[in-house]
Amino acid sequence: xxxxxxxxxxxxxxxxxxxxxxxxxxxxxxxxxxxxxxxxxxxxxxxxxxxxxxxxxxxxxxxxxxxxxxxxxxxxxxxxxxxxxxxxxxxxxxxxxxxxxxxxxxxxxxxxxxxxxxxxxxxxxxxxxxxxxxxxxxxxxxxxxxxxxxxxxxxxxxxxxxxxxxxxxxxxxxxxxxxxxxxxxxxxxxxxxxxxxxxxxxxxxxxxxxxxxxxxxxxxxxxxxxxxxxxxxxxxxxxxxxxxxxxxxxxxxxxxxxxxxxxxxxxxxxxxxxxxxxxxxxxxxxxxxxxxxxxxxxxxxxxxxxxxxxxxxxxxxxxxxxxxxxxxxxxxxxxxxxxxxxxxxxxxxxxxxxxxxxxxxxxxxxxxxxxxxxxxxxxxxxxxxxxxxxxxxxxxxxxxxx
Numbered sequence: 001x002x003x004x005x006x007x008x009x010x011x012x013x014x015x016x017x018x019x020x021x022x023x024x025x026x027x028x029x030x031x032x033x034x035x036x037x038x039x040x041x042x043x044x045x046x047x048x049x050x051x052x053x054x055x056x057x058x059x060x061x062x063x064x065x066x067x068x069x070x071x072x073x074x075x076x077x078x079x080x081x082x083x084x085x086x087x088x089x090x091x092x093x094x095x096x097x098x099x100x101x102x103x104x105x106x107x108x109x110x111x112x113x114x115x116x117x118x119x120x121x122x123x124x125x126x127x128x129x130x131x132x133x134x135x136x137x138x139x140x141x142x143x144x145x146x147x148x149x150x151x152x153x154x155x156x157x158x159x160x161x162x163x164x165x166x167x168x169x170x171x172x173x174x175x176x177x178x179x180x181x182x183x184x185x186x187x188x189x190x191x192x193x194x195x196x197x198x199x200x201x202x203x204x205x206x207x208x209x210x211x212x213x214x215x216x217x218x219x220x221x222x223x224x225x226x227x228x229x230x231x232x233x234x235x236x237x238x239x240x241x242x243x244x245x246x247x248x249x250x251x252x253x254x255x256x257x258x259x260x261x262x263x264x265x266x267x268x269x270x271x272x273x274x275x276x277x278x279x280x281x282x283x284x285x286x287x288x289x290x291x292x293x294x295x296x297x298x299x300x301x302x303x304x305x306x307x308x309x310x311x312x313x314x315x316x317x318x319x320x321x322x323x324x325x326x327x328x329x330x331x332x333x334x335x336x337x338x339x340x341x342x343x344x345x346x347x348x349x350x351x352x353x354x355x356x357x358x359x360x361x362x363x364x365x366x367x368x369x370x371x372x373x374x375x376x377x378x379x380x381x382x383x384x385x386x387x388x389x390x391x392x393x394x395x396x397x398x399x400x401x402x
Contacts, residue, residue, distance in 0.1 A: 001100035002035045003027060004136075006127050007107055008119035010042025010054070012264030014297035015195065015316030016107050017049075021297065022198045023105040023141070024050055026390075030398045039095065039127060041119055049296070055095055057123050060084055092130035101139060102131035106170060106194040108144035108336065110161075110178075112153030113226040121148075121156035128160040139397060140167045142191045142390070144336050145174035148181060149229060158183045166397060170194075171339035191393045192343070192386035195319050202298075203323060207306030212288075215250055215365075216304060216326065217243065218260040218312030220333070221269045227333045228354070235354055239313075239331070240269070244276045245358035246311070246365075251281070251288060258307050259291040262300060262314035267293070309368065311361070313353070315340065322383055327372045329364050331356065344382045346375070 009020045024036060036052040043054030096102065109124060116122045131138045140161065148154050161167055161183060168189040169175045175188060222236035247257055259270050270291055278284045294300050301320055304310065310321035310328040315336050321328035322344060330346075332338040333353040341350040349364055368375060 002037055002098045003031065004037045004039060004096060004099045004102045004131070006039045006057075006102060006104050006124070007109060009038060009040035010045035012294065014262045014294070014300040015314065015319075017297040018195050018198060018301075018316065018320075019106040019193075020046070020050065021202065022194050022196075023103065024052070025199050025202070026197050026394050027398060030394060034100075035098075037095075037099070039092075057119060057127070058088055058117070059091065060088060089126060089130065092127050093133060096127075096130050096134045096136065099131065099134055099136045101137040102127070104128075104138075104140045104143060106142045106144070108226075108334075110143055110145040110148070110157050110174075111226065112148050112150050112157075113224075116150070116153060116156065121153050121160065125156045125160040128163045132163050137166070138164045140164050141393065141397075142168050142170040142194050143174070144170050144193075146177040146335070147226065147229065148177075149225070154181050157181075168393065171336060171343065173335040173339045177335070189393075191389055193316075193319060193340070194390065195316060196323065196383065196386040197390040197394070198323065202301075204298075204302050204305040207302075210256065212254055212256045213308040214256045214258050214290075214306060216258050216260045216307030216310040216312065216321070217247065218262065218310065218314055218317040219243070219266055219269045219273055220262065220313035220317075221265045223333050239353055239356055240273055240276060242356040242358040242361060243273065244280055246361050247273075247277055247289075248281060249358070249362050251285075257289045258303060259289065260300070260303055260307075260310070260312060260317055261291075261294050262312075262317045264294070266314075309365070309372070311365065313337075322379055325376055325379065327368050327375045327379070329361070329368060343386075345378050349375075 005020065007020065008016050038046045038052060038054040039057055040046055040054055041057060043056055046052065046054040109119060112121055114120060128138055148157055167185065168191045170191065170193045172190055175190060178184065224231045250257055261267065261270065292303055304320050304324050304326060307326055310326045312318045312321060312328060313331040313333060318328055318330045318337060318340060329349045329351060330337050330341050331351050331353050338350050341347050349368055351361055351364065
């Protein structure tokens with residue numbers, strides 16, 4: 001029998017890729033005789049890396065959702081494209097032949113901040129419907145939710161979730177968000193993010209020691225509408241300015257910096273950050289700041305292994321720090337970041353990107369250094385609890401179906 005996954009996979013987003021690797025590893029251990037298939041954004045990458053069958057989410061470019069296309073043109077495309085789109089429903093139904101279970105594993109799919117098509121709510125609804133028509137179990141595992149701005153996006157998300165046989169969310173804030181838009185099921189559960197279930201043998205060993213302590217600084221290209229409904233350029237400018245001042249303080253206090261990426265696009269912000277840093281520091285020693293290109297999520301983990309303390313923006317960069325026992329400050333751009341730090345008992349080390357201040361960040365960092373051993377003990381306890389909880393979820397859903 002076949003287990004099919006759906007999501008935005010095959011990209012340079014280390015959080016999404018590590019999520020898929022984690023769930024495949026866990027299910028291979030529990031269902032060794034099952035076949036796996038992935039419906040995703042870039043199937044060639046998944047085929048090569050994970051050695052499973054993979055197909056694209058769609059084989060047509062549906063631009064009717066693109067607001068940059070004039071409305072009258074979108075209406076004409078909608079009319080002429082009805083038959084093509086019906087063909088996509090047939091394709092989804094045929095693709096899922098033999099699927100016993102369809103899994104939407106983690107990540108932040110339940111949002112329309114990046115549009116309705118692609119891996120957005122429309123195709124999520126389409127494939128969920130196809131799975132139910134095939135008689136498959138439909139499972140949403142530890143998914144993140146929001147923001148959802150449009151009325152159509154809310155309808156599609158609620159309709160897709162309503163078809164599920166099982167739903168769990170990675171934090172209370174995701175479940176509360178759904179309740180705020182009119183979707184509430186008492187039986188739905190909260191389980192940690194699936195990346196906590198990455199097998200230990202996929203985590204890197206500690207990197208080599210260096211003369212100076214190394215601070216991992218996780219930068220991120222601003223998330224715009226995924227962060228707030230009305231984003232402004234000032235938020236991103238203030239974010240970079242504060243981190244440049246923080247970096248100046250780190251250099252002055254004998255720390256080196258390793259710049260951490262979480263997505264291929266983050267290389268752009270790293271270049272901008274380094275330009276600003278060079279403009280602020282007259283005698284800028286580039287030998288004290290490290291930035292390594294990434295091609296896989298494993299590359300990202302390897303970079304974390306070579307740090308002592310982490311200040312990160314991307315959600316999964318914060319989570320990687322937790323997994324690798326690195327004391328961490330989170331710069332929260334989305335409710336999922338502050339929720340994660342609350343789950344870990346580390347809310348004192350969470351910093352809102354919309355109110356970022358270099359002086360406060362430095363104060364948090366100094367407090368973290370002072371209390372690092374107590375913080376690490378707290379982190380280990382909460383990470384172990386998260387891993388145990390996810391093991392229970394996998395056992396609940398899959399062990400009885402071998």
